[in-house]
Amino acid sequence: VMTEGSCLAVTSPRVFEVATGEVISFEDLGGVEIHATKTGQIDLGVETDEEAYEAIQRWLGYLPSNAHETAPRGERPSSIDPDPGLTDLVPARRTRGYDMRKVVARIADEESVFEIMPRFARSVMCSLARIDGFPVGVVANNPMFNAGVLDPESCQKILRLMTWCDAWNLPVVFLVDVPGFLVGRRVEHDRMLNWGMRLMQALQLSSMPTLTVCVRKAFGMAWQAMNGSMMPAQSVYAWPGAEIGFMDPEVGINVAYGTKLARIEDPDEREAERQRLVAEVAEATSPYEAAGTMRIDEIIDPASTRQVLAADLNRMANRAVPPPEA
Numbered sequence: 001v002m003t004e005g006s007c008l009a010v011t012s013p014r015v016f017e018v019a020t021g022e023v024i025s026f027e028d029l030g031g032v033e034i035h036a037t038k039t040g041q042i043d044l045g046v047e048t049d050e051e052a053y054e055a056i057q058r059w060l061g062y063l064p065s066n067a068h069e070t071a072p073r074g075e076r077p078s079s080i081d082p083d084p085g086l087t088d089l090v091p092a093r094r095t096r097g098y099d100m101r102k103v104v105a106r107i108a109d110e111e112s113v114f115e116i117m118p119r120f121a122r123s124v125m126c127s128l129a130r131i132d133g134f135p136v137g138v139v140a141n142n143p144m145f146n147a148g149v150l151d152p153e154s155c156q157k158i159l160r161l162m163t164w165c166d167a168w169n170l171p172v173v174f175l176v177d178v179p180g181f182l183v184g185r186r187v188e189h190d191r192m193l194n195w196g197m198r199l200m201q202a203l204q205l206s207s208m209p210t211l212t213v214c215v216r217k218a219f220g221m222a223w224q225a226m227n228g229s230m231m232p233a234q235s236v237y238a239w240p241g242a243e244i245g246f247m248d249p250e251v252g253i254n255v256a257y258g259t260k261l262a263r264i265e266d267p268d269e270r271e272a273e274r275q276r277l278v279a280e281v282a283e284a285t286s287p288y289e290a291a292g293t294m295r296i297d298e299i300i301d302p303a304s305t306r307q308v309l310a311a312d313l314n315r316m317a318n319r320a321v322p323p324p325e326a
Contacts, residue, residue: 064169074130074134082304096143098144099142103175104127108129117157139227162202174211174213214238214287219247
């Protein structure tokens with residue numbers, strides 16, 4: 001936690017000026033704004049020391065007193081009822097944005113969400129929360145920002161939350177709406193491949209239980225990186241309208257059948273064939289196809305998402321706490 005007016009840096013502006021001739025302020029070198037939005041080296045920026053103390057106390061409230069114990073269960077809600085309005089927050093069209101933070105707030109216990117690194121790598125939301133009183137980590141793509149893609153920064157952000165939760169035996173819930181990994185020269189040079197591999201390796205090595213819900217779409221290896229099919233999740237669920245596949249059908253057809261379509265000279269015939277192929281591939285992205293081939297465990301009513309996750313957490317509540325590794 002970092003307060004306004006403080007500076008976190010290897011050296012000082014004066015040393016910068018002497019060594020390089022560059023004139024820079026403390027704030028521009030390593031102030032809250034820099035670390036909260038550009039470097040991701042802090043988890044929370046606040047204005048006063050009092051706010052910092054409150055944030056630390058709240059964060060500690062989700063954790064056990066040591067790694068040999070289970071995390072303290074908070075006050076349970078009197079009931080967990082279905083939430084029919086949850087689907088209204090998620091547009092059916094995959095190209096429409098929405099704020100996943102509102103979905104997380106409805107699935108978690110009331111006012112229990114504590115977001116981590118809220119202004120860094122905003123295509124992914126990471127937080128601590130409670131579901132039926134159980135402390136959990138939450139990783140969720142946020143299509144409101146950069147369509148919810150995974151890039152090097154968002155992978156680092158997820159890794160940070162996962163290592164916390166793995167150290168303190170907190171279950172992690174993944175809410176997935178991911179179009180894939182971000183593509184382009186910049187992210188490749190920023191080691192997109194390395195960060196994607198590290199994220200999937202961390203999932204395979206982690207000891208905490210995980211639960212995954214595909215809310216709207218999950219394409220390519222980003223589905224695995226978000227703890228989807230063939231990953232170590234205890235349960236993998238999908239909403240009925242979800243799409244799960246190797247690539248967005250519209251894009252996938254152009255990649256896989258681009259040469260074939262280019263050979264069709266008549267534009268109308270070419271478009272008709274393209275639409276036929278898109279429909280064929282889209283049918284294979286249905287969650288029912290994924291359930292039929294055992295790539296997901298169950299298709300659930302979106303209104304019952306919180307109930308389903310709470311039931312799983314209750315079943316896992318008495319699991320043995322793995323001892324910390326030396």
